[in-house]
Amino acid sequence: MRIVLAYFEKFIEMSGGIERVCCNMANAMSARGHDVSLVYCYGRSGMPFYSLDPSVKLYNLMESHPDQWKNPSLGQCVSGFDKVVREGLRIFSKSAARDWNESCKGRMIEKEIRHTFDAIHPDVIVSFRYETSNYMLHFAHVKAPVITMFHMSPDFILPDAPTGELKAIAESARAQVLLKRDIPVVERFCPGARVVWIPNAVPQYEEKADLGKEKKTYTIINAARLNKPQKRQHLLVEAFAKVAGDYPNWRVELWGGGNDSGASYAEELKEQIRKNHLESQVFLKGESTHIIDEYTKADIFCFPSAYEGFPLAMTEAMSAGLPVVGFKSCTAVADLIDSGKNGILTDDGADALARGLTFLMDSKEKREEIGEQAKASMKDYAPEKIWNMWEQLLNEVVSDE
Numbered sequence: 001m002r003i004v005l006a007y008f009e010k011f012i013e014m015s016g017g018i019e020r021v022c023c024n025m026a027n028a029m030s031a032r033g034h035d036v037s038l039v040y041c042y043g044r045s046g047m048p049f050y051s052l053d054p055s056v057k058l059y060n061l062m063e064s065h066p067d068q069w070k071n072p073s074l075g076q077c078v079s080g081f082d083k084v085v086r087e088g089l090r091i092f093s094k095s096a097a098r099d100w101n102e103s104c105k106g107r108m109i110e111k112e113i114r115h116t117f118d119a120i121h122p123d124v125i126v127s128f129r130y131e132t133s134n135y136m137l138h139f140a141h142v143k144a145p146v147i148t149m150f151h152m153s154p155d156f157i158l159p160d161a162p163t164g165e166l167k168a169i170a171e172s173a174r175a176q177v178l179l180k181r182d183i184p185v186v187e188r189f190c191p192g193a194r195v196v197w198i199p200n201a202v203p204q205y206e207e208k209a210d211l212g213k214e215k216k217t218y219t220i221i222n223a224a225r226l227n228k229p230q231k232r233q234h235l236l237v238e239a240f241a242k243v244a245g246d247y248p249n250w251r252v253e254l255w256g257g258g259n260d261s262g263a264s265y266a267e268e269l270k271e272q273i274r275k276n277h278l279e280s281q282v283f284l285k286g287e288s289t290h291i292i293d294e295y296t297k298a299d300i301f302c303f304p305s306a307y308e309g310f311p312l313a314m315t316e317a318m319s320a321g322l323p324v325v326g327f328k329s330c331t332a333v334a335d336l337i338d339s340g341k342n343g344i345l346t347d348d349g350a351d352a353l354a355r356g357l358t359f360l361m362d363s364k365e366k367r368e369e370i371g372e373q374a375k376a377s378m379k380d381y382a383p384e385k386i387w388n389m390w391e392q393l394l395n396e397v398v399s400d401e
Helices: 017-031 080-092 094-120 130-140 154-160 163-171 180-189 233-246 260-275 312-319 331-336 350-361 364-381 383-400
Strands: 002-007 035-040 057-060 124-127 146-149 174-177 195-197 218-223 250-255 282-286 300-303 324-327 344-346
Touching (some): 002 017, 002 130, 017 312, 035 094, 057 094, 094 130, 124 130, 124 383, 146 163, 146 383, 154 180, 163 180, 174 180, 180 195, 218 312, 218 350, 233 282, 233 350, 260 282, 300 312, 300 350, 312 324, 312 364, 324 331, 324 350, 344 350, 350 364
Parallel strands (some): 002 035, 035 057, 124 146, 218 250, 218 300, 300 324, 324 344
């Protein structure tokens, strides 16, 4: 089967969850004997942050005519006049402004999409973004069936989504969601959508955090893109600042990078650490290509996200046997954690988060008990099970044509 994974964003050198899922799927489908191509859109070419099987072919929509693009990012190539129209529309409707913006981008790349996909001649396309589906279905009019993936909670994405995206989701051969609770949400916003549930694959690590070991220093770890509105690492720093004086042998490690906004947020976090005199206990560690090494040395995973689709970093930490503390207000986190059994859920905010952390910091036995159950609960998401579900779906969609 000729499979295209379409993600019309930068992709190269990016270390986010979508990029990781994309590479994992490409590798898994290639290992199963399929002909896999990955199509992205950026003003320069390169290699992905995560490992990619050499058999997977990479295509960059911006590569064929690099001189026509005034900026590496497609969104920054929208003309001055079109931007004026967009901002005028925004006064009346955020959705209309986004529709106009996407129509501008769609017109810019429709020829490149057609040219690339005519060369690949795929049997099926898996779209990693709703915008990508919109460009393919409504501008390039691709012939192959499209499966649109959700990587974020539909409750968060769909209320303000552009009309073109909602129609593209409804017109897709299937729309895939990560949580069963998301199925009726997509059906409500995208009437006629054929929605299926397939969660993310979670590695089943042989390595495991040694929570019973006596240590000079214990570690609370967070691994996520540096992002203030969503990932909210500052809440972990704020929560730890409230109790750090009582736990001098505990430290916090923040793993992850980000784009330009992530860099400015990193500076904000550094200032927060300085103001709270936590330079010897809280550390920004940057990116890691093998985060399991850090999980096995840690004692607690803290995940203060406001919203998620299926929190890959958190579930990987659980698979490594780490007890997790997160917010019950984040539905994806709450769906995966049975509080007190395979993790701890708290109310939103730094005070409640501090109480959740100290509950585990005070008891090695609780950390071991909850860590064991966390690891066991991730067996339902073993890669072999998930890729079987995907392969079955791909075969069904191709057979429908």
